[in-house]
Amino acid sequence: MKYFIVVNAYIKNKSQIAQAARIEEELKKSGADVQIVKNISLAAIKDGIIVSAESGVGIFLDKDKVAARMLESCGIKLYNSAAAIExxxxxMLTHIALSQNGIPTPDCVYAPLCYYADAEISEQLVDDVIKKLALPVVAKTCYGSLGAGVSLLRDRTEIEEYEKNNKLIPHFYQKFIGxxxxxxxxxxxxxxxxxxxxxxxxxxxxxxxxxxxxxxxxxxxxxxxxxxxxxxxxxxxxxxxxxxxxxxxxxxxxxxxxxxxxxxxxxxxxxxxxxxxxxxxxxxxxxx
Ligand SMILES: Nc1ncnc2c1ncn2[C@@H]1O[C@H](COP(=O)(O)OP(=O)(O)O)[C@@H](O)[C@H]1O
Ligand SMILES: [Mg+2]
The missing domain is CATH 3.30.470.20 (ATP-grasp fold, B domain)
Incomplete structure (x- = not known):
């Protein structure tokens, strides 16, 4: 069986490189045929059919849902699966899935999508965030990691400022815990x-x-x-x-x-x- 470890095409973070290398090392120790591949041209649509450039089993360390879905469509088993990665x-999708299955998550208020850079922020949303979640409150971009998209907002003005700066980015508000x-x-x-x-x-x-x-x-x-x-x-x-x-x-x-x-x-x-x-x-x- 051939194994391929998928990393992001533009990988440069040392932790990401080390993570892939450690998994490669341990798979090799078990005698597996394994290589690390960048997420470039792993699959494409040709004449209405999805074709993959890879075969075997994929260890998918990227978050690229498009590539993951295409590889799976070609019958390739991925760890983790495309659906789980998505x-x-x-x-916010994680919190919805957890709440539907009885797993406690902090109270959340989603921010509606906004398509216009010149849109006025919604005072109704700001009211709702304060009423439902109290202050201080945590604001998060839906996509983000390593703490980069997570902010602590202490008062109404900080929420309004955050909302102005992030209205075009999918985000939500969460009750501050602990x-x-x-x-x-x-x-x-x-x-x-x-x-x-x-x-x-x-x-x-x-x-x-x-x-x-x-x-x-x-x-x-x-x-x-x-x-x-x-x-x-x-x-x-x-x-x-x-x-x-x-x-x-x-x-x-x-x-x-x-x-x-x-x-x-x-x-x-x-x-x-x-x-x-x-x-x-x-x-x-x-x-x-
Ligand atoms: N609702 C919250 N209440 C208190 N602290 C939080 C809350 N959400 C996040 N944090 C703190 O911020 C960190 C980063 O938030 P997290 O949602 O895990 O984002 P990331 O994906 O960037 O790690 C958490 O590990 C935790 O220490
Ligand atoms: Mg985290």
Whole structure:
């Protein structure tokens, strides 16, 4: 069986390069024929038929839903699947899917799509955000990672300013949970809990490692494991990193789900070979 690891065509982030190399290394150790390919011309439509330039099994580390859908149309099995990647890529779609399946997520208010740069922002929306979510409130772009598209807004003026600057970008508002700067990142492979890391950032409400957060091994209890395994199953993910927030009463909420979570820091602090576990899972599914 041939395996190909798909990375973004314009890859330059060191963590992305390292992630692909680690999975390649572990698949090779298991004797697999594997190569890393960039997401360029992997498939095309020719005479009304989708044709693929690749064959075998794909480990899809990009978020390009078009390429993923086309490869799957050609009968190629992908880890994760195109549908799972699509739902995780759009944070609001993730929250809808989780809410439909009884998984607690922070309260959310979506921002309506806006097509005009000169449109006045909606005061009705601003009222609704404050009424339903209270202050401060978290604003997020639907697409974004590493904490880049996540903002904390403290008053009405900051919401109005955010809305003016982001009205053309799909985004939503979310209830602020806990005290900020802390969450738990949980890695799940094949629907089974692997390890967890507590992330703390003393300088920012975003606990992402890329925003200065620090990770420590976290001993997950059965309730956390159950929540995260259920989350990964609801979203049909083969591999994921789930961010979990905890409020003052100890109630947990799924903050977001990453179909392509970087695992270097979790491997380091938890002492678990995550790349190996993922490679073994993929190989074990060969005849599934
Ligand atoms: N509703 C929230 N309440 C409190 N903190 C939050 C909330 N949403 C996000 N955060 C903080 O911001 C970080 C980044 O948000 P997240 O939705 O995971 O976006 P990203 O995809 O950029 O990682 C989280 O890890 C958490 O520390
Ligand atoms: Mg996150």
């Amino acid at each position: 739902v995780c890529d759009d944070k 005290i900020g700067g802390a969450d738990i990142r949980v890695i799940v492979i094949g629907g089974r809990y692997v390890c967890a890391m507590r992330r703390i950032n003393k300088n920012d409400f975003r606990s992402n490692i890329e925003q200065g957060g620090r990770g420590d091994k976290y001993e997950a209890d059965s309730e956390l494991i159950e929540l995260c395994e259920k989350t990964s199953k609801v979203l049909s993910l083969d591999y994921c990193g789930i961010d979990v927030l905890t409020d003052e009463d100890g109630k947990r909420y799924v903050c977001e789900v990453n179909s392509n979570a970087f695992f270097a820091e979790a491997e380091r602090v938890c002492g678990v070979n995550i790349a190996k576990k993922y490679a073994e899972f993929i190989i074990s599914r060969k005849n599934a």
